[in-house]
Amino acid sequence: MNRSRVTPGPVLALTALWLTTRALMLWLIVHGAARLPGGGAVTREVWRLYFHWYGVLAHGSFPDHDTLWQYPPGAGAVLLAPGLLPGLTYFQSFVLLTLAVDALTAAALVRAGTAAGRSLLGAALWTGGLPLLLHLPLARYDVQVTALAVLSLLVSARSPRAGGVLGALGALVKVWPALVLLGTPRGRPTRTAWASAVWTGAGCLAVLSVFFTHPLSFLREQGGRGVQVESLGGTVLSLARHAGWPGRTRYQYGAVELVGPQVHTVAAVSLALSALSLGLLVLWRVRARRWSEATPYDAALSAVLLFTVTSRVISPQYMIWLIGLAAVCLTSRHTSQRPVAALVLAASALSTVAFPVYYREVVDGTWAGCLLMLARNGLLAAAAVLSFARLWRAARPPAGKTVPVTEPRPGAGRLPERALSAP
Template sequence: MAQAPTPVTQWGIPQAGPFRWTRPATWPREALALAGYWAASRLVMIGMLRSGKAEQAVEVHRTYHGWYEVLRTGTFPVGDVTWQYPPGAALPMLAPGLLPFLTYLQAFAVLMLATDAVTQAALVRVSLRRSGGLHRGRSTAGAWLWALALPLLLGLPYGRYDLPVTAVAMAALLLMPSRPGIGGVFAGIGALVKVWPALTVLGAPRGRGTRRAWTSMAASAFALLLVLAVLFHNTFGFLGAQQGRGVEIESLGGTVLQVARLYGWPGEVEQHYGSLEFLGPHVHAIAKASLLLTVAAFGWLLLWRFRARHWNPATPYDAALTAVLLFTVTSRVISPQYLIWLIGLSAVCLTVRGSCQRPVALLVLLATGVTTVDYPLFFDAMIHGGWQPTVVIVSRNGLLLAASVVSAARLWRTAVSPAPALQEAPTLARRGPVRVA
């Protein structure tokens, strides 16, 4: 008697047998391909950092390690204008001390690698069924975006603490639909580490779940702040350092000044408040304009929240990406590591087929590639000016600006006045799995 063939999905992934993380033989082919690419690409990233010659390795070895030594004494850096982070930033700075058998740089890189691995596994997990297929309405595109985009930044993700912050924000978003209280706790912790993860609760649908998410976010942030205030001195010293920030050379306002230099603007670039900033005529006006744009972006987000009437499973994710994009492009500083945030939130959006942010994710991917051309390849040239570095930074920030406008427009269209084509996306997703590249 002939044996029945093994059931497969419509693109050939076997469904027979239970799917277990501890048994790679049960993993679907797509998960195996992701794991293989992830391992190979991350070896290259670690190799870049391990060489010790990369700027990000020097940053960890000198700056982060210096802060670690101060934090170990029970105080935040006093009088250090480069310490401009909320009190929760002490946690990733102190974390390498959990691995005393490694140097600070080695321990930091190991922790970043582990964070990357857990994040990649979480993205795969939310997309794949235990039987080997895809959840209804879910896509593996987000897992692929994370795997492919992060190495475009070379060794940078493992040399900055933005990776664990992004992972916490992604966890908050992924937990929000089923466990809004726990998702809010993650958002609160992330907000106390680097502020922007608080935006992950913006798109939560109205109702009991939103109240739980917002309340737990506020409660967890306050509790962590109280603990840190008891354990450390000078907990709020970072606020004074933030007041003196100017216009960083890679920001949107800095791009205006980069172009102005080509036409004779007499300003200079100097190390100022922990970053390379423009000093000269009209800089203060541009810095003020950036702050006004940030306020305007916040006002638009509040208006969207008030006017939004239509939610689908992707709306909380889409709203978070839009919010962070708007605050990034209007900021007085756009550092290369900020792209890690946008990659992570774009990846979360792409886990849902009904997301309206797919074109935005492509723009973020392109901006990530141009960012690596900017830093480290053209960074020194950008300090001194010239048409080549100006073209690079205009291209990068142009992509980010386009991504912000497209993101906001599509979010408004789907939640406030949805078009029929976008409204039908969740309905189509319920009919069965459709392969998304």
Template sequence: MTPPQARTLVTAGSRVAVLPLLALGAVWAATRLGMLVLLVRDDIGFGGVSREVYLTYAHWYGELTRGTFPVDDPTWQYPPGAGALFLAPALVPALTYFQAFVALALLADAAVTVALARAGGIRGGGVWMWTGGLPLLLHIPFARYDVQVTALAVLALLSLHRRPWLGGVLAGLGATVKLWPALALLGTPRGHSTRAAWASAAGAVLALLAVLSLGLSHPLDFLRQQGGRGIQIESLGGTALALIRLSGGEEGVEFRYGAFEFTGPHVAAVACVSFLLTAAALVFLLLWRVRAKRWTTATPFDAALCAVLLLTVTSRVISPQYLIWLLGLAAACLTSPHTGQRPVALLLLPAAALSSLAYPLLYDDVITVTPLGCAVVLVRNALLLTAALLSARRLWTATT
């Protein structure tokens, strides 16, 4: 029989273990309820955050159910796997399309929370980074499909250590939806892990593309809509153009390709610089992969966050939902005690808050390029640029 004193210690230990779980559950439920309330009201700042779902996504859903990907639609810029996500609300026929979409986004959010808690512990920084960081974006996460994509990338990273093949499958599925989850495999250790992960990723990509191509026509039409993208007003290049406009330049703003973009005499030059910076980031990542010699359990997490940060800040587009990706990857980093990305993760929190300040709260100022709107985006982008450079330096010094 268990002595009374031992039973008391076991009971006390169980109570201590339950308290953080209850705290996590309470914070998650309260913050998600607040996000849902904002989504239902959808009347703060530049309204219409949710119309992306019940107008654009629902329209695409209608075309997909008729057996074709959107054709000649400049706003359709997503790989074929995105079609599966836009069709997913059909799995919940009792709800409207909008309700089912939000419910699935909430389910993906919960899955990431549980996975991070299991990987890094309930008291770990990873699960709290995600639980507390996502609400900084207000209701945007539940009105975009990036939470689902981020869930695939985070689950892929957390699976790589024990089951490289499973991590590869999840990363491959994510890549068919929005390309960037493929970067989750950048930091896999050389040898069997890399071969297993990359082979299973390739298999998953080919399998899903084959299924979608058999069921839907025009799966590659999205490629036609990529080349014409300009400089979005919230991107790093957009900040440079905003400063030129405030200094008396002739730059204008137009709604094209589903986003507000700059027009004017300096756009082509800024787009060229953006392309060159993206190329430089890819060269750096390739060089790092070749030169890296020391791997820890945190290296795949750190490399994925670094890669996505570098390609985000050099992109012609930085939409607020991109912060969902970065928060998820930073949370994965914080599940490991060996990560070198803790300062980077801390920089992403104010960047997320400023992103929701720029959109939707002050989006009128951002569109019209007022000093206030420009200042908010400038500070946000400065934080992202600092985070990207710091992430690259810490990844390089920790592994080469």
């Protein structure tokens, strides 16, 4: 891949920013039990829940009849990985590995940003955007999942097969990275990427089924989830409490959910909106007539945004996914998602205010908590709508015009352009 002349100054500045911000995040991790935002609530999931699952997995079984286990079998590999580091506690190993994956992601974005015609804005967004979530990213395994999605997108232009493999591995850990294959260019790249993803997924599932029992136990628990208090539907129900709705909150399925009349209706509406989002994305794919090097990136961000907003659950760590995908978009100067990336950063900052700082207000459904979630989810909804609208416009040139259409060239780092007439 050709490299543009990039002075070392910006890269050194990004390195210094990464080191400084990650040192602050580690400081918050170490002092998590002190009277800081969220206290030990942020890190409790690792040393209590993840460590418990590690013990179950180490005995050759996925958690069965555990309402908190709602993850595909690939998550087991991530949760077992800390056991490979000797001399450290499970918590220390988990944080260290997460930090290493964070550094790998930042390095990949820097490398992509220093290519000819590319931008370091993506690396800057990841480096400076992740700390908006305080120390939460180091206490969840979503950084690892996001890294697989980011790497899948970045390598797909040169090797659709490798992109498909990485996308499949990400999907085996947390499903959503399968969406990064949505924008692969038509023809051979799509067939190669999707075929390699299917074969990789099937092969890994077969291996996991040999060495572990109950690999699909997560499906039973995932189907029972309700409406989380932080979701868009949860915000509607929380506001309805001020109008006399008799529902309340309850901790179940690993999240604080709302229970009461009409909750199942709201959940059904969320699922219907997710189905509608899938239909819109398929329609875009069928009708798109113009691809640029940024189209796969933009499509991935738009798809994940749509499914996040319409989900019954919007946990704060979901923002890690969006920051990572927005960062990939900004590595390309042809992206249509720059204003969307700004909305993602604003929503991430508000997510931190909601959790862990004012989470009690959110759970209790006070006016402050409701307005906070209304603002955060409003930003996410606006980002999703804007993202899809800009993706649609970028791929649909005016009728009768001759437009540049990008097609893959085997072994090329960038996609060449060729003029074709739009129908």
